[in-house]
Amino acid sequence: MIYKKVLNLSVTFLLIFILTGCASRQKIEQVLFGGGNDNEADIVSNAIPGSSQDFTVNVGDRVFFVTNSTSLDDDAKVILERQASWLELYPEIDIIIEGHADERGTREYNLALSAKRAEAAVSYLESLGIVSDRIETISYGKERPVAACSSEACWSQNRRAVSVVIADN
């Protein structure tokens, strides 16, 4: 089941990659050479509605937590509310929520803590009417940071719950 979903996810990403390739290259060239107008708005609107990119860019795929906490602040709730609206719009789409922790905890505790963060996001989505069998969770503890520095600037990005779109099948 999960293999199938991962496969589907890869296909989705591949599709997005192909479709957005030109736009991304354009953006990189702008960054490198400093020329051209800001086309970011165009790129965003290029995301296929209902795609994983649409979800990530136009909805927001992640919420953040303070140290050792699993509670959702107002910013996190706003993001999850947008996720819930989007999921209502695309009822065929399921998500998997990845829980993460920063490096400032011990390994086993961080696994449990990040599981709790993912569960907090699930509970809130459920309270907004998303049925639980559309949401899976996985806990990564401190094993998959997105930011590698050893200061709060990075730790705050790593304490997160990320919703990843998987096509329903």
Added chain:
Amino acid sequence: MRIKIRYILTVIAILLFQIRFSQAALEINVNDGNLKPLPIAIPSVIDKQVLEKDLGFDISRLIASDLAGSGLFYPINPKAFLENLSSISQKPNFNSWRVINAETLLSAELSYRDNDIVRIDYRLWDVVAEKALVEQTLTTSRNKWRSLAHVIADTVYTRLTGEKGYFDTKVAFIAESGPKTNRIKRLAIMDQDGFNPRLLTTGNDLVLTPRFSPNSEDLVYLSYRNGQPQVYIYNLESKQTYVVGSFPGMTFAPRFSPDGKKIIMSLQEGVGSNIFEMNLSNFERRRLTNTPDINTAPSYSPDAKNIVFESDKSGTQQLYVMDANGNNVRRISYGTGSYSTPVWSPRGDYIAFTKISKGRFMIGVMFADGSGERIITDGFHNEGPTWSPNGRVLMFFRESPGESGGAMIYSVDITGYNEKLIDTPGFASDPSWSNLLN
């Protein structure tokens, strides 16, 4: 065929022909706080055939390095030796060893059989009393000479300290490579001194927290191989793995029971994580905690009557001890900061732990009732202690900060002295020390 013979010999490993201990006059008291290392003379192992150049010298140097590494022995520089022993049967001229302040002398001679087999005769002498404390003969396959040297060092250590040794042991760990944001982690084992590292998994699946079984034949660990993190057992000889029970959520933080027949671990259930015991013979599971908190990192006492674990039920991570059936939970850590990853010493006296206080990560020990807390090492990030089988030495990992930072494994005496980096091929974390192998 040769490989098979070698394999059988390896399995048979070491045959003891003769062992004789005599009464102790000479003994190191390892519990003495202000310890003076015992001077020991370890001449090069006599080798009349020299089928392998420097083998005798290498064996003697490894024995010396093991003993010196314990912090309890002081091997005398061989340049100071006045007598050149030419045969194991030759009685040493004790006076010539006394004048260079040797209190003990390890004389040894090796010979070869069928090219592949090495036999070593050795004697440990009390230079002052002029008598042999140990006389022993060992044989093993030639490529196992490091193990042979470790066994001799263990015997010397045991004879002179009265405690079990720890040199002929292995350490399971996680070998790390790749960038910090996408670390590749592989199950690995090595000799206790960092030699003979061996990778056991490909790195395709994230793996964490390997722990040795008491007979050193299996590892229990966490793997993401089927998407959801679950506890698996890896058999070192067959290289087979199997999942430890089918649970509805993530299972993690596993350890063997002292008899090797059970696994204790955490199961994530909703927001909480609770501790379960899994019987490996019938796969029956028993719940030991039942609260909505994070209850994890369980470790049995060596008599299997108690379990120490960490829980955040008070608001921060603290250490608790419960009876092996889950009853009678009592908190044992009361210092400032939070406590985690408790591990019960094989001697039963201490519990080692990771302590987090004021943004620093420390390794410490406390008595099993929570008294006598002592910090062994303190810094940016020290984590995950494991005990040598005699309960005298700890290994742990230390993570350096920043984008290029990573984990390395260190060993340290429980006195806090004699800290050493274990040389690994790359970053390494989550060490687990085996019992004595032979």
